[in-house]
Amino acid sequence: MPHKRRAKTHIKMQMSRQDIEQSLRDKGLQPTLQRVGICQFVLCMADHPTAEDVHAWAEQNLGKISLATIYNTLGSLVDVGLLRELKFSHSEKSIYDNNLDEHHHFFDVKTGLIHDIPVQNLELSMNLGKPFKVEGYEILLKGTVKP
Numbered sequence: 001m002p003h004k005r006r007a008k009t010h011i012k013m014q015m016s017r018q019d020i021e022q023s024l025r026d027k028g029l030q031p032t033l034q035r036v037g038i039c040q041f042v043l044c045m046a047d048h049p050t051a052e053d054v055h056a057w058a059e060q061n062l063g064k065i066s067l068a069t070i071y072n073t074l075g076s077l078v079d080v081g082l083l084r085e086l087k088f089s090h091s092e093k094s095i096y097d098n099n100l101d102e103h104h105h106f107f108d109v110k111t112g113l114i115h116d117i118p119v120q121n122l123e124l125s126m127n128l129g130k131p132f133k134v135e136g137y138e139i140l141l142k143g144t145v146k147p
């Protein structure tokens, strides 16, 4: 998969409604009102939300919507590559990530928040032996973050 490299830290995508509609169309998805609304939240505002987080936001801002619709929408955004679905060991729930750059995560055990860690901030020395050919790695760090 080709990777566009962005500058050091992840800057939330600033997308207008028109930008969102266009990128949905580019990916072959119909820019329905609901879909565009959900995109505004998951692509521009949210920080590693669960489907339940997205659902809560959507119910408040878009009106009645089923959790199944949220899952379907998130699923299609993941399928077309606008969003990544992550699974971490601290929860059985998927987390949706709008940072498409290669990066690691830091899980704050106190607040439950997940922070992005740029790849260049972490150095790993590996001693795995011959059979392993490493093509990439994603690390979940755990700890606390000073306010």
Ligand SMILES: [Zn+2]
Pocket: 048, 097, 099, 103, 104, 105, 115, 116
């Ligand atoms: Zn992330």
